[in-house]
Amino acid sequence: xxxxxxxxxxxxxxxxxxxxxxxxxxxxxxxxxxxxxxxxxxxxxxxxxxxxxxxxxxxxxxxxxxxxxxxxxxxxxxxxxxxxxxxxxxxxxxxxxxxxxxxxxxxx
Amino acid sequence: xxxxxxxxxxxxxxxxxxxxxxxxxxxxxxxxxxxxxxxxxxxxxxxxxxxxxxxxxxxxxxxxxxxxxxxxxxxxxxxxxxxxxxxxxxxxxxxxxxxxxxxxxxxxxxxxxxxxxxxxxx
Numbered sequence: 001x002x003x004x005x006x007x008x009x010x011x012x013x014x015x016x017x018x019x020x021x022x023x024x025x026x027x028x029x030x031x032x033x034x035x036x037x038x039x040x041x042x043x044x045x046x047x048x049x050x051x052x053x054x055x056x057x058x059x060x061x062x063x064x065x066x067x068x069x070x071x072x073x074x075x076x077x078x079x080x081x082x083x084x085x086x087x088x089x090x091x092x093x094x095x096x097x098x099x100x101x102x103x104x105x106x107x108x
Numbered sequence: 109x110x111x112x113x114x115x116x117x118x119x120x121x122x123x124x125x126x127x128x129x130x131x132x133x134x135x136x137x138x139x140x141x142x143x144x145x146x147x148x149x150x151x152x153x154x155x156x157x158x159x160x161x162x163x164x165x166x167x168x169x170x171x172x173x174x175x176x177x178x179x180x181x182x183x184x185x186x187x188x189x190x191x192x193x194x195x196x197x198x199x200x201x202x203x204x205x206x207x208x209x210x211x212x213x214x215x216x217x218x219x220x221x222x223x224x225x226x227x228x229x230x
Contacts, residue, residue, distance in 0.1 A: 033213075035217075090217075096213070101152045
């Protein structure tokens with residue numbers, strides 16, 4: 001099973017600042033089968049990024065994904081008030097599909 | 109507009125059973141794999157099970173294998189999860205999610221339902 005480790009656990013930033021979230025896999029994720037989701041309290045996860053770097057429909061371009069192999073990054077270029085949430089990475093390269101433990105982006 | 113609406117959650121005693129449903133609309137249901145993903149209170153996301161569009165291929169997490177059964181009725185655009193021998197550690201919000209991409213495991217989840225809470229407690 002591929003274990004995904006996200007860091008940091010919590011990121012305290014102010015609106016307008018840049019957020020950089022990391023997702024490290026215990027083994028290589030082939031074909032960049034890596035997605036990112038955003039989850040707000042009491043809501044379902046929302047797809048942000050798939051294929052490591054492709055933005056989902058309707059996702060603002062301040063969200064970007066990068067990386068390959070075992071190291072992946074989600075970057076939010078300038079935080080908007082609605083971006084404060086928990087973010088999860090997800091590998092869909094091998095069974096079982098697995099998720100990272102999440103990174104909480106909170107208002108500083 | 110794609111919609112996924114779960115129902116059937118509730119309080120059940122350890123060892124008991126529950127059946128969850130997920131009504132889908134806004135897309136050709138039979139053309140897509142759908143999955144159950146759960147989230148224990150205050151915890152992260154855990155994939156539970158996936159069924160292919162035709163229902164011919166089914167996959168389970170080891171944690172639920174032999175206790176849970178996924179199924180679908182394409183004539184009713186509905187996904188099911190029959191949960192037996194429930195344990196306290198099965199307590200979670202259960203989401204249904206639509207797969208996008210290739211056959212399992214090579215698909216991500218582009219739409220999610222709002223979830224239904226299952227609580228296993230005496």
